[in-house]
Amino acid sequence: MAKAEQLSLFDDGTVPVARPATLPPGCRWHEVDTPYQRIGFLLRTSRRKTIGLTVNDDGLVVTAPSWVRYGQVADAVRAKAPWIVRKLRALHIRQQHLATADARWHDGGRFPYLGIYVTLAIRPDAGTALYSGDPVRPAEHDTLTLPLQSDSSTERIRERVHTWLQQQARALFDARLQHFCQTAGVELKSWRLASPSARWGSCSSDRRIMLNWRLIHFPPHVVDYVVAHEVAHLRHMNHGPAFWKEVERLYPDFLQARLALKSHHPGSLPLL
Template identity: 55%
Template sequence: MGLTKQLELFLFDAAREQPAPTPAPAARPIPAVAISCPPSLPAGARWREVQAPEQKIGYVLQRSRRKSIGLTINDDGLQVRAPSWITLSQIDAAVIEKSAWVLEKLRMSQARQQQLETAEAQWHHGGRIPYMGKRIVLNLDSTRRAAAFTGKRFAPQDNDPLYLALPHDAERSRIRDSTHAWLQQQAQAWFGERLQHFLGISKLRMRRWRLSSAATRWGSCSSDGNIMLNWRLIHFQPDIIDYVIAHEIAHLRELNHSKNFWREVERILPGFERARDALKQHNPGSLPLI
């Protein structure tokens, strides 16, 4: 039976003879993941539950023409696709086998949904958003004709105001969309400048570039020299943006992650490791929190 995934020592001291060691406090159990059947299911799908070692796991099962069992996580929870010739017991066994992975991804998905719900509180007059590593403040002003940032465009400071041409009682969706449009304009301009800067250093040539809204990657470079950069990078400080751009430019020469590739990144952006390590704390699936 094939199985595919989609998405992605405790050390004790020696016991002392005298006095008797104080028993360590019991480890706090990991809270169970809340799993429930979605209010509606796709046509032909069914809801199943299976008892895994950690807890009971429910999932939406759909039969398909694929040749193996596929497990994916979305906002409705675990989705399983399997060919018609695989039995229910085999499907349940596959879910149990991957239960640790499933529960980890479900926790991450639910945490992201909670973050997004919390972030909705930012879409109002006085709300704060991350821009180039700083927290700028949204100011709604219906007398303005267009968005305006009064701080230094590419060297912002905390609490710099971003004025949006909206009334104070504008719907949150309008505030969000206006802010995203402004952020994408800044990303287009700043990323373009930095691309030209690093292309000059590298002596390499790209075919073209554009912004992306990819859910799983910060940037990409194709074999024909096209570069894509996630616009949400504009939330980060400039050194992280520079790292992603240098990373993708290095792929123009080395379309892999070999030692030669990392030497190329170092040549383009010496000391890139700190920014790379900082970026590892985030993933596109967790951004924007706005």
């Protein structure tokens, strides 16, 4: 959605409709009038038995059996219009928050990693995913090379980046958890990565921590704040004065990171 991603919501809250500059392989562009607004979508056929609707960084994608008539597809879009418009509106807000209009899933495209936009290189002969710099300290002009065919779909490229980002998140978050647990003098029973839509992290009463892997998009000081926050819960299972005093002890600059994260809801992160 190269063109649509750069558009803002209209004053009445409707989502702008714009045909993508380039269509993913096997997809066609259609638009349908609904009681809520006109909805544009990518249509692809598959062997599935029912019509499926998803909203990702490409916008609304409808997957339908090859034998289904277009009128049935249009009716399905109209029937789900309230849900679709809500998801598309959230998508536009998410893209505006993190400037994902700059994210592109092709050779030469970019994606946010630890506060830096990393360039993608698609090389069939690469053999494995290769990062040109230090993945712990990314810098401008760093490149992630993926061993994919030059005609790989955006979904395939996004999936590989997703896998690589989770690998980096698992290693970095584990190291920071160990650091803050040692600083706090506490023991952690276990931790896991997840992708919740409503929280950056959590700590249960049985000393298990969950961290949202999409934190890997943010600069390291934001990651440290969230990790320190959850480790502080190993001492205080609340948000009282003693808890915030412990957060400050573990990470003195937490206020700056907290403010940086405050404007971003977990659901506002790019759909990778």
